[in-house]
Amino acid sequence: MTARGVLVFGIVDDGQLRPATAELIGAGKALADDGAGPLTVALLGAVTDAHGEAVDRAGVEEILLVSSPEPSFEAHVAEAALAALIESRRPSVVLAGHTVDSLGFAPALAARAGLGFATDVSGIGWGEDGASARRGAYAERLTAELDFPGRETVLLLLREGAFEPATAAGSAPVSRLDLDLAGAARTELVERRTPPAGDVDITTADFLLSIGRGVEDEEQVAKLEEIAAKIGATLSVSRPLVDAGWVPSDRQVGQSGRTVAPKVYLALGISGAVQHLAGISAAKTIIAVNSDPDAPIFAAAHYGAVADLFEVATELQQQLG
Amino acid sequence: MKVLVPVKSVAQIDGEPLLDGAAEVSPDLLEWRLNEWDEFALEAALRLVEGDGGEVVVVTVGQEEAEEGLLACLAKGADRAVRIWDPALAGADPLAVAGLLARLATEEQPDLILGGVQSSDSGNAATAVALAGLLDLPRVAVVAGIELDGDQLTVERELDGGAIEVLRLRTPALLTVQTGINEPRYATLRAIKQAKAKPLATLGPAELGTDAAAALALAGSRTVALAMPERGEGATMIDGPPSAIAGRIAEIVTAEVGS
Ligand SMILES: Cc1cc2nc3c(=O)[nH]c(=O)nc-3n(C[C@H](O)[C@H](O)[C@H](O)COP(=O)(O)OP(=O)(O)OC[C@H]3O[C@@H](n4cnc5c(N)ncnc54)[C@H](O)[C@@H]3O)c2cc1C
Ligand SMILES: Nc1ncnc2c1ncn2[C@@H]1O[C@H](COP(=O)(O)O)[C@@H](O)[C@H]1O
Numbered sequence: 130m131t132a133r134g135v136l137v138f139g140i141v142d143d144g145q146l147r148p149a150t151a152e153l154i155g156a157g158k159a160l161a162d163d164g165a166g167p168l169t170v171a172l173l174g175a176v177t178d179a180h181g182e183a184v185d186r187a188g189v190e191e192i193l194l195v196s197s198p199e200p201s202f203e204a205h206v207a208e209a210a211l212a213a214l215i216e217s218r219r220p221s222v223v224l225a226g227h228t229v230d231s232l233g234f235a236p237a238l239a240a241r242a243g244l245g246f247a248t249d250v251s252g253i254g255w256g257e258d259g260a261s262a263r264r265g266a267y268a269e270r271l272t273a274e275l276d277f278p279g280r281e282t283v284l285l286l287l288r289e290g291a292f293e294p295a296t297a298a299g300s301a302p303v304s305r306l307d308l309d310l311a312g313a314a315r316t317e318l319v320e321r322r323t324p325p326a327g328d329v330d331i332t333t334a335d336f337l338l339s340i341g342r343g344v345e346d347e348e349q350v351a352k353l354e355e356i357a358a359k360i361g362a363t364l365s366v367s368r369p370l371v372d373a374g375w376v377p378s379d380r381q382v383g384q385s386g387r388t389v390a391p392k393v394y395l396a397l398g399i400s401g402a403v404q405h406l407a408g409i410s411a412a413k414t415i416i417a418v419n420s421d422p423d424a425p426i427f428a429a430a431h432y433g434a435v436a437d438l439f440e441v442a443t444e445l446q447q448q449l450g
Numbered sequence: 451m452k453v454l455v456p457v458k459s460v461a462q463i464d465g466e467p468l469l470d471g472a473a474e475v476s477p478d479l480l481e482w483r484l485n486e487w488d489e490f491a492l493e494a495a496l497r498l499v500e501g502d503g504g505e506v507v508v509v510t511v512g513q514e515e516a517e518e519g520l521l522a523c524l525a526k527g528a529d530r531a532v533r534i535w536d537p538a539l540a541g542a543d544p545l546a547v548a549g550l551l552a553r554l555a556t557e558e559q560p561d562l563i564l565g566g567v568q569s570s571d572s573g574n575a576a577t578a579v580a581l582a583g584l585l586d587l588p589r590v591a592v593v594a595g596i597e598l599d600g601d602q603l604t605v606e607r608e609l610d611g612g613a614i615e616v617l618r619l620r621t622p623a624l625l626t627v628q629t630g631i632n633e634p635r636y637a638t639l640r641a642i643k644q645a646k647a648k649p650l651a652t653l654g655p656a657e658l659g660t661d662a663a664a665a666l667a668l669a670g671s672r673t674v675a676l677a678m679p680e681r682g683e684g685a686t687m688i689d690g691p692p693s694a695i696a697g698r699i700a701e702i703v704t705a706e707v708g709s
Contacts, residue, residue: 201615205588227575229609232567232626233591236576237583239670240545246670248544248576262671265679267463267475268571272679275671315588316617319604324612336707361707372630378612385612392706395699403573414706416699417685425679432702433685434695444696449703 130259134166136220138211139184140230141174142202146183151294153224156253156287158188158295163255165221169193171306173210175200178303187297193306199314201321204233209313212238214306215282222253222260227286235286244284245277249403251291259283269403269425288403290410327379331365337391337412338362339382341405342369343398343419343438350375353397356442359450365389367399383408397438401426451504453495454560456551456578457488457523459516460571473673474541484519487566491627493634494596495564496527502598504561505529509554511539511547517650524645525637531650538662539655541673548580549668553658555585562603563624567592575626582624589624590617594631 135157139150154170161168167190172180176194184192195214197206207230215223215238225231227249239246245260251272252263258276260283266273277283331337338357344350350370357364364380371381382389384404390411397418399405406429409415417430418441427433434441461480468476495506508523509532510516520531534550542550555563563585565578575591582589594614595606598621607615608628637645655661688698 204590208583229592229607232575232579233589233607234579236544236548236574236579237589239576240548240580240583240668241586243668244670246543246545246576248574261674266572266673266676267461268573269679270463271467271469271475271676273473273676274674276674277671280670316590316619319616319618321609322614322616324614336703360703368629374633381612384610385608387611393703395703414702415685416702418695418699427685427687428679430685432688432699434688434699436692436695440692441695441699444692445699448693448696448700 130221130257132164132166132221134218134220135160135168136214136218136223137168137170138214138223138225139170139172140202140207141172141176141180142230143200144175146172146180147226147228149226149289150184151186151296152289152292153226153287154184154186154189155295156292157224160222160253160255160260161188165255165260167191169218169220171195171214173197173207174202181303185299185301185303186295187299188295189299189301192301192303194303195306195308198311201318202230203314203316203318204230205315206310206313208234208238209310210308212242213308215242220282222255223282223284225284225286227288231286235284239284243280244282245280246284247275248286249288250285251288253285253287260285270423289407324378327377329363329379331363331380331382332387332389334363334389335392336362337365337389337394339365339367339394339396339399340370341367341396341399344370347373347375349439353442356446359446361449362395367405396426396430397442399426400424401429451499451502451562452558452560453499453504453506454555454558454563455488455492455495455506455508455523455528456563456565456581457492457508457510457519458485458566458569459483459510459512459519460485460569462571469676469678471675473675475676482515482518484522485566485569487568487570487627487629489634490629490631491564491566492523492526492528493632494627497632498562498596498598507532507558507560509534509551511535511542511550513540520650521645522637524648524650525642526635530648533650533652534655534658535652536654536662539665542666543669543671544574544576545580545670546666546668547577548584550655550658550665551577551581552584553660555581561621563587565624565626567626567628578624578626585624587622587624588619590619591626592628593625594628596625596631
């Protein structure tokens with residue numbers, strides 16, 4: 130397999146570069162070290178020289194700044210920009226983040242341009258047959274090893290937090306690349322809204338008792354909230370309880386909720402989906418109680434118990450209340 | 451107005467899979483249900499059509515077990531269902547599935563396509579947006595609100611941390627629908643019985659002008675092997691009856707947080 134290099138595609142949105150871009154560079158450097166060819170970083174958005182400096186890490190050979198006609202991320206503009214980059218550079222591997230932004234353009238580009246493609250990738254490799262990737266299967270109960278036979282370029286969306294960020298400073302040349310992106314946008318931005326602040330701030334709590342879909346019905350939520358209060362914990366939840374309208378969104382932990390950093394995170398009846406785990410990586414001690422011994426949360430937790438959440442909660446109330 | 455809703459029957463493993471380097475799980479161990487996200491997409495489609503009139507068509511690329519999911523959609527109010535299948539398509543990746551869906555969509559010419567953000571078993575979050583790419587449709591992924599006025603869509607795109615971006619675009623378009631956007635309805639017993647009388651077509655690749663090999667050639671990846679995940683260090687497990695588990699948790703909490 131000819132090694133034509135690795136391209137990291139980073140997005141600058143409203144002036145901000147996503148912190149996980151350093152992880153993409155770390156992963157790209159590992160591929161380059163394994164023989165995939167030189168590592169290039171391209172940034173799209175309202176890019177400044179400071180953004181270029183921020184991605185100048187050891188192992189990066191070239192940095193390209195691509196100005197977008199839109200001040201904030203627009204999916205069709207991103208698709209056109211990455212299509213043009215791939216067309217002109219023909220890299221062997223393109224790395225981008227598995228983010229809500231990427232979900233709006235990467236699959237469309239992959240289908241249209243006939244790329245090798247995988248999303249939510251947590252492991253990558255480069256060998257004689259080109260790129261390989263690892264991702265979850267069957268709701269994370271298994272992992273799947275993928276390859277990309279016959280694909281000249283492989284686009285991989287990497288799971289945030291799964292790769293070591295590149296930290297050592299580099300000295301790559303930075304240049305601006307003019308791409309004709311005028312007219313590429315197909316959506317018009319009306320406004321952005323930040324979530325309203327709620328009555329409770331779960332982000333500063335030391336002890337979170339967090340409940341998930343395992344509670345099954347709304348009546349149980351009030352009971353568990355009472356137990357939380359008695360044992361000195363603040364109640365937080367996984368997304369389905371907010372979706373169902375049982376609990377206000379300021380209690381939601383995860384990618385689309387809050388990022389929390391308690392001393393103890395006690396998860397009851399939460400399976401441990403990646404978007405939930407994204408919110409608890411800063412928790413000091415994670416304890417998971419789940420009736421399913423194969424629940425993925427046990428891989429992320431420090432302590433686990435296979436048990437009925439109600440029985441454990443009731444006992445906890447007696448012992449800590 | 452016609453809304454096309456691609457839906458997936460997702461598989462859950464019930465039992466211990468024997469892998470040994472296999473790229474598939476034995477079908478005997480799989481249980482099927484309709485993808486959670488697709489329930490919200492269907493509900494959004496039904497509400498749009500109830501407001502403006504028109505038709506909701508659900509389509510799946512899936513084996514026979516997927517018919518149950520289609521019947522559930524028909525019972526909830528979808529007008530027609532289409533199942534696309536060929537045994538050779540087992541293991542088709544999102545791009546291959548999108549290629550088949552694109553052929554059907556080209557015949558159906560919907561005004562709007564509403565998919566789910568992702569499927570709960572494979573979590574690709576790819577198939578619907580790949581379909582938009584093949585059809586060259588404007589699209590928005592991870593949508594938490596939809597308003598339609600003529601051919602103008604105003605949608606809420608969900609960003610990280612609960613932030614929202616309000617976007618305008620024109621139909622025909624494709625959206626991927628996020629959970630919580632609405633409250634999916636339940637079908638009545640009567641509707642469940644009547645669903646069997648609604649049109650449910652089964653098409654092979656040939657009826658869409660292609661064949662399984664050509665459809666699979668669009669795949670962006672190949673699954674070489676499945677394995678049990680490396681669990682890292684994993685959790686220290688607390689055994690015993692609930693009282694003992696609670697006792698140990700209480701100790702940890704007291705040590706970490708103070709009493
Ligand atoms: C873009 C995007 C953003 C998202 N953002 C978030 C987010 O911010 N936060 C979030 O949480 N999710 C988020 N999700 C959803 C996420 O993918 C999962 O669907 C969700 O986290 C599942 O919640 P859960 O674990 O409570 O439910 P489930 O996955 O249904 O798990 C319920 C668990 O309860 C266990 N259980 C059942 N009964 C009992 C019992 N009696 N005792 C003990 N255990 C029991 C079951 O074994 C199971 O493991 C997001 C998804 C997407 C696509
Ligand atoms: N086999 C399939 N048949 C029809 N639609 C599908 C299929 N697989 C995925 N989809 C659609 O694509 C969305 C995202 O699924 P995925 O890309 O598998 O995460 C789903 O919510 C469905 O709307």
